[in-house]
Amino acid sequence: MLRFFLTRVATAIPTLFVIIALSFFLMRLAPGGPFDSARTLDPSIAENLRHIYKLDRPLLEQFFYYLRSLADGDLGPSLHWRDFTVNELFATALPISVTLGAKAMLTAILAGTALGLFGAMSKGWMGQRLIDGASIVGIAVPVFVVAPLLQLGFGLALHVLPVGGWDDGAWQNQVLPVATLALPQIAIIARLMQAALNDTLGKPHMRTLRAFGMPAYHIYIHALRAALPPVVSYLGLAAANVLTGSVIVETIFGIPGMGRYFVYGALGRDYTLVMGTVIVVAAAVLLFNLIVDLVLAWLDPRVRYEAGL
Amino acid sequence: MDKSRSEAPPSFAAVSPRNWPLQVSLSILAAIALLCLLGPLVSGHSYDQVYRDYVLVRPSLSAHPDAAEVDSAIASIARRIRVQITASGEGETMRMILHAEKPIDPRTLRTFERSDLFLPARIAATGDEGRELAIDVPLQRTVFLFGTDANGRDLFTRVLIAGRISLAVGLLASFVALTIGVTYGAIAGYAGGRVDALMMRAVEIVYALPFIFFVIVLVMVFGRHFVLIFAAIGAVEWLDMARIVRGQTLSIKQRDFVAAAEALGATPGAILWRHVIPNTSGPIIAYLTVLVPRVILLESFVSFLGLGVQEPLTSWGVLVADGARNIQGSIHLLIFPALFLGVTLAALQTLGDGFQRARGAGGR
Numbered sequence: 001m002l003r004f005f006l007t008r009v010a011t012a013i014p015t016l017f018v019i020i021a022l023s024f025f026l027m028r029l030a031p032g033g034p035f036d037s038a039r040t041l042d043p044s045i046a047e048n049l050r051h052i053y054k055l056d057r058p059l060l061e062q063f064f065y066y067l068r069s070l071a072d073g074d075l076g077p078s079l080h081w082r083d084f085t086v087n088e089l090f091a092t093a094l095p096i097s098v099t100l101g102a103k104a105m106l107t108a109i110l111a112g113t114a115l116g117l118f119g120a121m122s123k124g125w126m127g128q129r130l131i132d133g134a135s136i137v138g139i140a141v142p143v144f145v146v147a148p149l150l151q152l153g154f155g156l157a158l159h160v161l162p163v164g165g166w167d168d169g170a171w172q173n174q175v176l177p178v179a180t181l182a183l184p185q186i187a188i189i190a191r192l193m194q195a196a197l198n199d200t201l202g203k204p205h206m207r208t209l210r211a212f213g214m215p216a217y218h219i220y221i222h223a224l225r226a227a228l229p230p231v232v233s234y235l236g237l238a239a240a241n242v243l244t245g246s247v248i249v250e251t252i253f254g255i256p257g258m259g260r261y262f263v264y265g266a267l268g269r270d271y272t273l274v275m276g277t278v279i280v281v282a283a284a285v286l287l288f289n290l291i292v293d294l295v296l297a298w299l300d301p302r303v304r305y306e307a308g309l
Numbered sequence: 310m311d312k313s314r315s316e317a318p319p320s321f322a323a324v325s326p327r328n329w330p331l332q333v334s335l336s337i338l339a340a341i342a343l344l345c346l347l348g349p350l351v352s353g354h355s356y357d358q359v360y361r362d363y364v365l366v367r368p369s370l371s372a373h374p375d376a377a378e379v380d381s382a383i384a385s386i387a388r389r390i391r392v393q394i395t396a397s398g399e400g401e402t403m404r405m406i407l408h409a410e411k412p413i414d415p416r417t418l419r420t421f422e423r424s425d426l427f428l429p430a431r432i433a434a435t436g437d438e439g440r441e442l443a444i445d446v447p448l449q450r451t452v453f454l455f456g457t458d459a460n461g462r463d464l465f466t467r468v469l470i471a472g473r474i475s476l477a478v479g480l481l482a483s484f485v486a487l488t489i490g491v492t493y494g495a496i497a498g499y500a501g502g503r504v505d506a507l508m509m510r511a512v513e514i515v516y517a518l519p520f521i522f523f524v525i526v527l528v529m530v531f532g533r534h535f536v537l538i539f540a541a542i543g544a545v546e547w548l549d550m551a552r553i554v555r556g557q558t559l560s561i562k563q564r565d566f567v568a569a570a571e572a573l574g575a576t577p578g579a580i581l582w583r584h585v586i587p588n589t590s591g592p593i594i595a596y597l598t599v600l601v602p603r604v605i606l607l608e609s610f611v612s613f614l615g616l617g618v619q620e621p622l623t624s625w626g627v628l629v630a631d632g633a634r635n636i637q638g639s640i641h642l643l644i645f646p647a648l649f650l651g652v653t654l655a656a657l658q659t660l661g662d663g664f665q666r667a668r669g670a671g672g673r
Contacts, residue, residue: 015514026530140655142606144613145647148633156637244521251614252633263614266529278522
């Protein structure tokens with residue numbers, strides 16, 4: 001298990017390095033800088049600014065400088081919010097986004113599994129069509145349509161939940177964002193779960209269990225374990241999707257998380273902030289994929305075997 | 310001969326009368342595409358024409374202006390040109406009597422033209438030394454099927470124009486992804502060995518990442534130009550295509566006709582172009598039906614954030630963002646673009662599902 005873990009970590013680190021390099025050089029290719037505004041700055045002031053932010057050094061030197069400060073865990077100063085470093089901005093934003101993302105993933109896994117189980121158990125036409133329909137709706141109605149509709153329904157029409165804001169993480173403020181993030185993932189997980197369960201239930205060892213007269217719940221517990229790998233391996237992608245969705249959700253619901261800083265940064269050409277977000281997001285996705293791989297290896301002995309353990 | 314042709318597009322066989330979801334979604338897509346292509350020509354409005362007198366009008370089938378709108382418009386014109394107006398007459402032309410303290414300058418009648426409700430006024434009679442004018446004012450009939458937006462632009466036309474952009478981006482970006490993916494995958498698969506391993510390792514590395522962030526970074530770096538949007542989207546969405554084509558190429562290059570071509574001295578480029586790539590077309594077409602909705606969604610996502618298509622041009626994402634901002638009071642601004650986007654995505658999704666199912670095992 002340790003060797004498996006180490007190989008995965010060993011592939012994740014160069015990936016992260018490539019991402020950092022890619023985003024760094026892309027940003028520096030960009031025409032127009034962070035100090036371009038409608039009012040042209042005095043040349044000497046502009047020169048000073050460029051000097052302070054080390055923008056006047058050769059590109060490679062800037063890159064190594066950036067890498068060195070990254071190694072210290074320093075993402076640099078924000079170019080737009082000049083009184084803050086990116087680290088300071090993320091210190092408040094990251095916990096909020098992590099809370100939202102984790103809750104959304106948990107909701108998606110639980111609800112998706114339950115729905116998929118329901119679909120597989122109700123043998124007939126209804127269950128299948130319900131899951132099919134739900135998953136098409138879940139995919140076809142994008143996050144940025146679901147969010148305003150939920151705001152309209154629960155916020156403006158029923159007055160039961162606030163339409164936006166964070167309010168230090170009061171639960172009322174979390175319900176709609178979490179639901180918005182989770183809904184499409186619920187649809188996909190339910191579909192995957194149902195397909196995997198149907199697949200497993202037709203296998204000979206399941207027939208054997210049934211022939212032995214095992215109670216239904218016993219059979220389904222066995223089937224669930226065998227049906228988990230395809231669902232678990234989707235979770236890596238689901239995490240990436242939730243992170244992507246959180247950009248939209250945080251913008252619409254006015255939540256001061258990473259996604260909103262990313263949009264502000266992109267609109268305001270705040271290089272360091274955008275790079276910081278990309279790096280944090282990429283690291284999060286890589287970390288999550290690592291966990292998914294470990295869970296898969298734990299669930300399925302064949303994965304461990306193929307990895308040479 | 311038959312063996313070598315077994316890779317011909319199997320997907321079209323799926324469009325049989327028995328496969329009704331596929332038929333329905335194909336018809337819906339054709340209808341939407343046709344509507345987006347031809348609709349703006351017959352809607353009677355330009356997508357960027359502003360009707361200042363019709364801001365946030367609700368959707369309706371009947372023509373504007375209605376009686377209340379006419380009354381308030383007449384009142385406001387009377388105030389502007391400082392006359393008293395008594396209006397009468399029903400139907401297409403209204404007879405109005407203008408009355409003022411001083412003689413009325415006929416040039417002030419241009420105010421009627423400038424309004425979006427009336428056509429140019431004609432003087433029917435003059436009286437009381439020019440202090441009283443009788444004029445005929447034809448009504449300008451306009452229909453706003455989906456209502457208007459906050460700037461007074463016809464939403465129906467805008468939704469269709471947005472559809473053109475969204476569909477165009479969907480197809481063009483898919484084409485970019487297709488070109489990159491097919492080239493990359495075919496080269497990797499045909500070269501094999503260490504080159505293949507290295508190229509596929511690179512794909513795997515990028516595969517795990519959330520693409521949106523890279524699209525946004527690309528758009529942010531290179532500007533928000535229309536062409537760049539689909540170039541950026543295409544540049545991140547080619548990975549699956551490369552994998553599929555590589556897998557196909559690996560099996561195709563074992564075939565006898567490739568060996569024959571090699572024996573005849575064909576260059577690797579010619580073999581790829583003439584023999585390998587045409588034989589991968591089946592899975593490529595099947596995967597395109599999955600790719601196009603993904604690309605459309607991605608474009609609307611980027612546009613929603615204000616980083617994509619810019620005003621006055623528009624796409625479904627821009628319109629949905631607009632609708633989300635005006636959600637209190639003017640729900641039609643959200644509903645119509647969302648409906649078009651959703652139906653298109655659902656139809657494409659069903660189409661893709663149908664093709665995948667017809668192909669048997671899934672695309673990956």
